[in-house]
Amino acid sequence: MREFIPPAARFVDLPAAFAMRRGGTLTGARIAYETVGRLSPERDNAVLILTGLSPDAHAASHPADTGPGWWEAMVGPGKPVDTDRWYVICLNSLGSCKGSTGPASVDPGTGRPYGPGFPELSMEDIADAAAHTVRALGVDRLACVIGTSMGGMSALSLLARHPGLARGHINICGAARALPFSIAIRSLQREAIRCDPQWNQGRYDEGNYPQRGMFTARKLGMLTYRSAREWDIRFGRARIAPEEREEQEDRADRAGRAGRAGRADLEPFGREFQVEEYLERHARRFAHRFDPNSYLCLSRCMDRFDLGESCGTTTDEALSRVPLERALVIGVETDILFPLHQQQQIADGLCAGGTAVEFVAMDSPEGHDAFLIDTVRFGAPVAKFLTLL
Amino acid sequence: MREFIPPAARFVDLPAAFAMRRGGTLTGARIAYETVGRLSPERDNAVLILTGLSPDAHAASHPADTGPGWWEAMVGPGKPVDTDRWYVICLNSLGSCKGSTGPASVDPGTGRPYGPGFPELSMEDIADAAAHTVRALGVDRLACVIGTSMGGMSALSLLARHPGLARGHINICGAARALPFSIAIRSLQREAIRCDPQWNQGRYDEGNYPQRGMFTARKLGMLTYRSAREWDIRFGRARIAPEEREEQEDRADRAGRAGRAGRADLEPFGREFQVEEYLERHARRFAHRFDPNSYLCLSRCMDRFDLGESCGTTTDEALSRVPLERALVIGVETDILFPLHQQQQIADGLCAGGTAVEFVAMDSPEGHDAFLIDTVRFGAPVAKFLTLL
Numbered sequence: 151m152r153e154f155i156p157p158a159a160r161f162v163d164l165p166a167a168f169a170m171r172r173g174g175t176l177t178g179a180r181i182a183y184e185t186v187g188r189l190s191p192e193r194d195n196a197v198l199i200l201t202g203l204s205p206d207a208h209a210a211s212h213p214a215d216t217g218p219g220w221w222e223a224m225v226g227p228g229k230p231v232d233t234d235r236w237y238v239i240c241l242n243s244l245g246s247c248k249g250s251t252g253p254a255s256v257d258p259g260t261g262r263p264y265g266p267g268f269p270e271l272s273m274e275d276i277a278d279a280a281a282h283t284v285r286a287l288g289v290d291r292l293a294c295v296i297g298t299s300m301g302g303m304s305a306l307s308l309l310a311r312h313p314g315l316a317r318g319h320i321n322i323c324g325a326a327r328a329l330p331f332s333i334a335i336r337s338l339q340r341e342a343i344r345c346d347p348q349w350n351q352g353r354y355d356e357g358n359y360p361q362r363g364m365f366t367a368r369k370l371g372m373l374t375y376r377s378a379r380e381w382d383i384r385f386g387r388a389r390i391a392p393e394e395r396e397e398q399e400d401r402a403d404r405a406g407r408a409g410r411a412g413r414a415d416l417e418p419f420g421r422e423f424q425v426e427e428y429l430e431r432h433a434r435r436f437a438h439r440f441d442p443n444s445y446l447c448l449s450r451c452m453d454r455f456d457l458g459e460s461c462g463t464t465t466d467e468a469l470s471r472v473p474l475e476r477a478l479v480i481g482v483e484t485d486i487l488f489p490l491h492q493q494q495q496i497a498d499g500l501c502a503g504g505t506a507v508e509f510v511a512m513d514s515p516e517g518h519d520a521f522l523i524d525t526v527r528f529g530a531p532v533a534k535f536l537t538l539l
Numbered sequence: 540m541r542e543f544i545p546p547a548a549r550f551v552d553l554p555a556a557f558a559m560r561r562g563g564t565l566t567g568a569r570i571a572y573e574t575v576g577r578l579s580p581e582r583d584n585a586v587l588i589l590t591g592l593s594p595d596a597h598a599a600s601h602p603a604d605t606g607p608g609w610w611e612a613m614v615g616p617g618k619p620v621d622t623d624r625w626y627v628i629c630l631n632s633l634g635s636c637k638g639s640t641g642p643a644s645v646d647p648g649t650g651r652p653y654g655p656g657f658p659e660l661s662m663e664d665i666a667d668a669a670a671h672t673v674r675a676l677g678v679d680r681l682a683c684v685i686g687t688s689m690g691g692m693s694a695l696s697l698l699a700r701h702p703g704l705a706r707g708h709i710n711i712c713g714a715a716r717a718l719p720f721s722i723a724i725r726s727l728q729r730e731a732i733r734c735d736p737q738w739n740q741g742r743y744d745e746g747n748y749p750q751r752g753m754f755t756a757r758k759l760g761m762l763t764y765r766s767a768r769e770w771d772i773r774f775g776r777a778r779i780a781p782e783e784r785e786e787q788e789d790r791a792d793r794a795g796r797a798g799r800a801g802r803a804d805l806e807p808f809g810r811e812f813q814v815e816e817y818l819e820r821h822a823r824r825f826a827h828r829f830d831p832n833s834y835l836c837l838s839r840c841m842d843r844f845d846l847g848e849s850c851g852t853t854t855d856e857a858l859s860r861v862p863l864e865r866a867l868v869i870g871v872e873t874d875i876l877f878p879l880h881q882q883q884q885i886a887d888g889l890c891a892g893g894t895a896v897e898f899v900a901m902d903s904p905e906g907h908d909a910f911l912i913d914t915v916r917f918g919a920p921v922a923k924f925l926t927l928l
Contacts, residue, residue, distance in 0.1 A: 266807060330774040330814035331767035337815045338758055340808045342731075345751050352807070362734050366755075369727055378720035378878060385719040387845060418655060418741070419729045419835050423842065425719035426726045446808050453812065456776060486875070489767060 154439055155249040156208040158184055158215035159242070162286040164251070164279055174269025178258045181283045182249025183241040186212045186225060187233035189288065196289040197231060197536075198316070199240040200280060200308070202299030203448050204440060206248035209240035221298075223525035230525075230533035231296070239287060243304065244279040245271040245447045253352070253443035264443075266352025271447045273455040277307035281315055293539055294318035296532075298521055299488065300448070303455045306496070309472045310461055318539045319477040319500075320532060322521045323485055325492040326465050326499065327456035332487050335374055336449045342366035343442050352443050364437035367445065369429040377484035377517035385425040469499020478535040480510045480528065485518040508535065543828055544638040545597040547573055547604030548631070551675040553640070553668055563658025567647045570672045571638025572630040575601045575614060576622035578677065585678040586620060586925075587705070588629040589669060589697070591688030592837050593829060595637035598629035610687075612914035619914075619922035620685070628676060632693065633668040634660040634836045642741070642832035653832075655741025660836045662844040666696035670704055682928055683707035685921075687910055688877065689837070692717075692844045695885070698861045699850055707928045708866040708889075709921060711910045712874055714881040715854050715888065716845035721876050724763055725838045731755035732831050741832050753826035756834065758818040766873035766906035774814040858888020867924040869899045869917065874907040897924065 159182040168176040184207040189196060199209050199221070210225035210233070211218055225231040225238055242250040245268070253268035260267075284292060295316045297305025302324010309316060325332075343349055346363030354360055421427055458465035477500050481493030490511055497509035510531050514520035521528050548571040557565040573596040578585060588598050588610070599614035599622070600607055614620040614627055631639040634657070642657035649656075673681060684705045686694025691713010698705060714721075732738055735752030743749055810816055847854035866889050870882030879900055886898035899920050903909035910917050 327776065329767065329776070330770035330812065331762070333776075333812050334758075334762055334770070334814050334818060337810070337812070337818070338755065338762070341758075342755065344808060345755075347736075366727065366731065366734075369723075369730075370759075373720070373723055373727070378718065378875065381719035381723070387716065387718070387722075387848075419733060419839055421726070423719065423722050423726070425723050429723060429726070450808055459776075486767065 153247050153249065153252075153254050153441070154206065155182060156184070156206045156215060158212070159207055159249040160184065161249065162283040164282055168279070170269040171272045171274045172270040176251060176269065179244070179251035179255075179279075181241055181244060181251075181279050183207050183239055183283055183287075184209070184212070184215070185237060185239050185287075186210050187235075187237045189237040193289055194291065194293060195235060195237050196284070196287075196292050197236045197238050197294045197296060198280065198284055198292050199225070199238060200295065200297040200301035200304045201240065201243065202301055203445075203452070204436075206246075207240045207242045209238070221522070224529060224532065230529035231536060232533070236293065236536065239284065239289075241280055241283055243276045243300070243448065245276065245444060245451065247441035247444040250279070252441065253447055254441040266443060268443065268447060271451045273303050273307045273451055274311060274460055276304045276451070277311055280304065281308055281312040284315065290315075292316040294320060294536065296320040296322070297324050298322040299324065299518065300452055302488070302496075303452065306457050306469070306472065307455070307460065309474065310457060310468060313473045317475045318535075319474050320535060321477065321479045321493065321496050322528070323480070323482060323488050323493070323518055324496065325488045326469055326496050327458060328453045329492070332374075333453045335370060335487065336453055339367035339370050340446050340449055342370070343446060349442060354442065359438070360442050361437050364440070364442055364445070365430075365433040368433040368436040372429050372432050374487040375517060375519040377486070377515055379484055380515040380517065381425055383515065385423070385428065388424040389422060390424055390427045465495065466499045466502070469496060470503035472500060472503060472505070474500060474505040476506045476535070476539060478508045478510070478531060480512060480521070480531060482512045482514050482517060482520045484515055485520070487518040542636050542638065542641075542643050542830070543595065544571060545573070545595045545604060547601070548596055548638040549573065550638065551672040553671055557668070559658040560661045560663045561659040565640060565658065568633070568640035568644075568668075570630055570633060570640075570668050572596050572628055572672055572676075573598070573601070573604070574626060574628050574676075575599050576624070576626045578626040582678055583680065583682060584624060584626050585673070585676075585681050586625045586627050586683045586685060587669065587673055587681050588614070588620075588627060589684065589686040589690035589693045590629065590632065591690055592834075592841070593825075595635075596629045596631045598627070610911070613918060613921065619918035620925060621922070625682065625925065628673065628678075630669055630672055632665045632689070632837065634665065634833060634840065636830035636833040639668070641830065642836055643830040655832060657832065657836060660840045662692050662696045662840055663700060663849060665693045665840070666700055669693065670697055670701045673704065679704075681705040683709060683925065685709040685711070686713050687711040688713065688907065689841055691877070691885075692841065695846050695858070695861065696844070696849060698863065699846060699857060702862045706864040707924075708863050709924060710866065710868045710882065710885050711917070712869070712871060712877050712882070712907055713885065714877045715858055715885050716847060717842045718881070721763075722842045724759060724876065725842055728756035728759050729835050729838055731759070732835060738831060743831065748827070749831050750826050753829070753831055753834070754819075754822040757822040757825040761818050761821050763876040764906060764908040766875070766904055768873055769904040769906065770814055772904065774812070774817065777813040778811060779813055779816045854884065855888045855891070858885060859892035861889060861892060861894070863889060863892075863894040865895045865924070865928060867897045867899070867920060869901060869910070869920060871901045871903050871906060871909045873904055874909070876907040
């Protein structure tokens, strides 16, 4: 089990014994983070970014790591999240495998990775660990919490559990609770991993790795991250050129990551259309760069999230209780994983509680992933919101 | 490998050597069919029903088989497809496993099931076999061809390849070509079956059966047959009651079909939400009632279908060349597998060729499967269309 820690990641230790909401305690746990920009002497210009399931803390390039971050177009000097003004903190979620403590981390109690023994993770744990990290960095009040995708869930949890920690909030393609279509998708992704014999009840290693399960999980994810409309335009019914296919196979084999399971196109009923090759390419790229147990933990934790259940009330009521000055909520019309009505619910709920809310429904064809791609369109409202904050 | 033949199925032999479009020949192949109602002396009241991927020829009850058919609410005396007036022929597609020749059938050349040796199937083969069957039943001109889902594809192929064989057409949740989102879904379904070690390159038997792959394939199918909206209403975030879960496991175990793979809920990250149980129930019901090789054949054959490619022109142009008097095209706004714009394309294309076309966009929440469930809403336009035919 490997962790995938970006080179410039720094760390904040969680309290020596960090109690998990669903039981169990983490000892010596830590959160990986990066910062871009400078904290003002008044400590009033901090913006926290909470990520989706897979990104690390490297949202954007900075002197210590000049490689492009996962949200490079959005974060930096003069960009929508302008680091000439804002001190941006991005952190890797608790339970992930990119520097923060998760199933791939060593359990100090045993000296071996937690693996399947990692305590059950909840969105509230991710939120509490994030709040602790922010305070440990000397910030008592954030100007804004930005949450994208799963980060939109953990951001709402943080805001509800740590009233006053932030005055502004940008929720992008997030949700205040998981609904059955996304639960079903994630359930199938987990099943693909768990039913891979190489998963071995969570006791795999690089030599015996549930690659096939991870492939399927990632392909299923890709189905829901984009939209049918985008694929109609992008792939249509185009076939794979035979030479292109062979070249990709060769490259993958050289990378030592294909094995027999990767050569599905050579068998009957193998890949024929470009959309199939596209899914395969993404699956190969992802499968060995994310810890399967971590994937399972974060996935289930999303299913279980309901801000209402968490606060002992309805989702709408819980949203109305979130104390905020201003919020920007953005959704995408073609998002099938976190559909637009879920962002509408967040906007309406926050508004009912007295927050000044702006709601933007984007017409991007890129579905749930639009915030990573259609950054021109997303940049405008984010920049405007932060300028006025 | 088993076939699942409804008790009252009858059979039409295909020509002794039936040439398949993509190569290979079937010897001694047959098509299973059932009829309801009586053929008029003028032989002008025949209505052909072409089915989706999984149904058999038993669309509705009749004296020889009084059990309910898969479209019982729609077909029968006084029903929208009124068998007091119409002579209804429903047939099982070539390549299926419900009486018509397919991979589970015995290859007369070897005395063993075709299995993975079945020739590559195309929609045109299904259409030609259907046309042959109709003529063998003494019908030279159908009053109407009704095609649902995949049947909407094979119906268009039949109409294009056998001009004059029908004067009317009802296309329900069909498509004139496969698009990348549905190709991707089917690709993942096939991958799940092919990567199940028990599939064994298509050489499985009941004792070594790719149950896990069939489970995943069916669950993925269910994700696309209904809609997120329906599931929000139906399941919301309801959990599985523990006693309900155990009862279902017990029942499944008694049926001897569960095995370890079925007991996923007992492991970590197992089933917790009702939507997960729902998928599991459907998967269990389906997995051993459809031949995996047949599933693979029909699935790939759908991907490859494009009426335009088949006719050597664009899809729109091919549609405009289909000779018909009248057509009714119905789609569902919540259908993500065969989305509404595909039925709009069929309607526009047929209309451009001079056919009198009625297009209906249904607001049913049941997605692609609405025609099987929301029969009150579907019944009205179908009954009206057939009355005026």
